[in-house]
Amino acid sequence: xNQRRNAPQGYLDLKPLMQRSMPNPSLTAALRxxxxxxxxxxxxxxxxxxxxxxxxxxxxxxxxxxxxxxVLPAAAASAVIDSVAICRRLPAPPEMARxxxxxxxxxxxxxxxxxxxxxxxxxxxxxxxxxxxxxxQAGVDLPGPDDSRIPELLSWLSSxxxxxxxxxxxxxxxxxxxxxxxxxxxxxDRLNDKAFVARTLVDAxxxxxxxxxxxxxxxDPDTYVHNIIEAVDIFAARDMxxxxxxxxxxxxxxxxVVPSQDPVxxxxxxxxxxxxxxxxxxxxxxxxxxxxxxxxxxxxxxxGSDEMGPREFTVGGxxxxxxxxxxxxxxxxxxxxxxxxxxxxSNTSELVGLDDSTYQRIIGVAACISEAxxxxxxxxxxxxxxxIITTDGRIVATDFNMRRGLRxxxxxxxxxxxxxxxxxxxxxxxxxxxxxLRTLADHFSEIDVVWYGTPAPAxxxxxxxxxxxxxxxxxxxxxxxxxxxxxxxxxPPTR
Numbered sequence: 254x255n256q257r258r259n260a261p262q263g264y265l266d267l268k269p270l271m272q273r274s275m276p277n278p279s280l281t282a283a284l285r286x287x288x289x290x291x292x293x294x295x296x297x298x299x300x301x302x303x304x305x306x307x308x309x310x311x312x313x314x315x316x317x318x319x320x321x322x323x324v325l326p327a328a329a330a331s332a333v334i335d336s337v338a339i340c341r342r343l344p345a346p347p348e349m350a351r352x353x354x355x356x357x358x359x360x361x362x363x364x365x366x367x368x369x370x371x372x373x374x375x376x377x378x379x380x381x382x383x384x385x386x387x388x389x390q391a392g393v394d395l396p397g398p399d400d401s402r403i404p405e406l407l408s409w410l411s412s413x414x415x416x417x418x419x420x421x422x423x424x425x426x427x428x429x430x431x432x433x434x435x436x437x438x439x440x441x442d443r444l445n446d447k448a449f450v451a452r453t454l455v456d457a458x459x460x461x462x463x464x465x466x467x468x469x470x471x472x473d474p475d476t477y478v479h480n481i482i483e484a485v486d487i488f489a490a491r492d493m494x495x496x497x498x499x500x501x502x503x504x505x506x507x508x509x510v511v512p513s514q515d516p517v518x519x520x521x522x523x524x525x526x527x528x529x530x531x532x533x534x535x536x537x538x539x540x541x542x543x544x545x546x547x548x549x550x551x552x553x554x555x556x557g558s559d560e561m562g563p564r565e566f567t568v569g570g571x572x573x574x575x576x577x578x579x580x581x582x583x584x585x586x587x588x589x590x591x592x593x594x595x596x597x598x599s600n601t602s603e604l605v606g607l608d609d610s611t612y613q614r615i616i617g618v619a620a621c622i623s624e625a626x627x628x629x630x631x632x633x634x635x636x637x638x639x640x641i642i643t644t645d646g647r648i649v650a651t652d653f654n655m656r657r658g659l660r661x662x663x664x665x666x667x668x669x670x671x672x673x674x675x676x677x678x679x680x681x682x683x684x685x686x687x688x689x690l691r692t693l694a695d696h697f698s699e700i701d702v703v704w705y706g707t708p709a710p711a712x713x714x715x716x717x718x719x720x721x722x723x724x725x726x727x728x729x730x731x732x733x734x735x736x737x738x739x740x741x742x743x744x745p746p747t748r
Contacts, residue, residue: 275579275616278600280326283571283578284333290574290633291436293417295335297410298323303398305422305445305656306503309540324352324363326657332357337410339403340365340374341396343386349374364406366396371406400430407434422656423634438634441655444626447501448549450653457625462618462650465493469548477543478532482518482525484550489521494553499539500546505652508539508546512553551651555644561606564642565651568619572636575627577620582612615640618648631655 276282288296300323303311325348327338336359338344343365344352352363353375363374367385374382389395410416411434418435420427425440444450451463467484469477481497488495497518500508510518517523517531536543557564567583584605599605602612623636639652 275613275620278568278570278579278581278616280329280580281332283573283580284330286573286576286578287571287633288334288417291417291438292415293334293436294414295337295410296327296330296417296419297337297339297407297435298327298330298419299339299403300421300657301398301400302421304420304424304426307500307546309500309542309546310503310507324348325355327363328352328355328361329357331355331359331361333359335360335414336362338363339406341398343367343374343382343389345386346379346382349382366402368394371402404431404434407431411435419657439631441631441634443629444631444653444655445502446547447498447505447653448547449501450626451549453629454622454625454650457628459621459625462622462648464496464552464554464649464651466549466551469550471544471547474533474536474543477548478529478536481532481548481550482528485519486521488550488552489519494555495519496551496553498549498551499536499541501549502546508541510535554641554647554649557642557644557646559606564606565639566605566615566641567637567639568616569637570619570623570635572623572626572631572633575624575632577623577636579616579619582616611642615642615648618650622650622653626655 284296287293323338323340324344327336330336338361340363344363349363352361361375364371365374366372367389372385377385385394407416407418416435418427418431418437422445423438423440425442427437428440431437448466448468451466454460454463467487469480469484471477472480485495485497494512496512497510498505498508499510512519515531515535518528518535520528535541561584563585565585567585568579569581569583570577570579572578579600581600582602582605583599602609605612607615618640619636619638622638626636635654635656637654637656638650639654640648640650642648
């Protein structure tokens with residue numbers, strides 16, 4: 254069913270692409286292009302998150318299952334095509350209610366494992382849904398990271414229709430296991446190595462869009478740590494700041510050494526042994542095996558800033574047969590420790606604090622970076638590019654993810670509301686110092702974002718918090734005010 258394509262090789266002339274006018278981000282337009290190109294008749298979203306994240310990061314994220322994000326994007330996709338979300342874990346009932354508000358003219362279903370079998374979540378009554386959900390939140394009947402039940406489901410769903418299967422990240426594994434049942438995007442295995450992606454971009458003529466960097470190859474712990482400190486010192490000797498990334502795979506933020514959090518590592522005047530000791534502690538805390546992980550020490554370019562804070566963005570989109578279709582632009586909102594704890598998503602320039610010209614430029618850079626990967630065979634699939642705008646106005650890429658982002662619920666909200674909202678990453682409890690703008694309250698007050706996974710801080714008046722509940726607390730909630738809220742939100746079940 255799936256055929257690999259031979260891609261052109263060599264240098265790509267991307268300068269004309271950088272100067273072109275880019276379309277405004279649109280999840281609907283991107284998905285329509287994708288399903289048309291793939292000749293799909295339905296689309297399946299599946300978040301096997303653990304396959305795109307190395308094993309050492311599983312322990313750093315409390316439970317990778319908490320970061321599944323299939324339901325809302327699948328609901329939004331029903332504006333284009335019949336859509337199914339496949340979940341190992343039941344979504345929260347309020348999330349299902351909001352998903353119904355996103356559905357388009359095509360069918361939308363959510364299939365989740367519960368009680369050892371697949372259930373149509375939209376067909377569950379409220380009380381049954383809450384009881385099942387609460388049991389899983391309490392650790393009862395919680396499916397593990399296992400694909401053994403997927404082939405039977407795909408066989409049933411795709412027996413009579415051309416079905417596009419969108420896992421968290423398309424890999425060779427999916428071709429081996431499911432390639433004769435469903436349509437798949439191009440595998441992104443090689444692109445999990447972000448240092449390899451950076452080298453590919455340099456070879457493609459995008460040198461100015463990639464920071465300078467020094468590679469530290471896997472080796473024994475002592476050599477690895479000393480090589481990292483030496484690389485930091487090389488940058489310092491050239492009067493350049495640096496930034497340590499201890500892994501090129503998975504969620505890079507979980508392996509980065511943030512200078513404001515660990516200044517001693519970067520301080521060349523600090524005792525050498527203190528720097529070495531702290532670096533060893535970081536490896537232990539992050540559970541990084543120096544014999545398996547390649548580190549990079551990149552030039553830390555000065556970020557520009559404005560009234561909304563540092564100018565740091567994510568452009569999320571889809572490559573479709575070599576053309577980039579932007580879905581949204583996100584802007585990080587940082588805490589005093591420089592640890593990201595919120596992001597504004599939008600498909601309009603104003604809400605992320607940019608003029609139209611700069612907004613177009615960052616989308617254009619993301620498009621050129623994404624399309625440069627066509628030269629190594631990646632023509633169709635997810636492409637999420639993190640960029641900064643430096644103090645001198647350069648747009649430089651700082652991260653590359655050829656997978657659905659952990660924040661991709663944002664795509665669904667944008668497709669519905671054409672606005673912006675917050676989403677949570679990993680930094681629980683950090684105070685927000687910026688932005689304190691009217692636009693936040695104006696736009697977020699209309700959107701109740703349900704947190705699933707790590708609960709959000711309850712102090713935010715713009716967020717509905719669904720915390721993990723025991724079965725007993727679940728029953729109480731049904732009789733409390735939240736039951737009335739759910740009843741108001743819920744439309745007729747999708748069968």
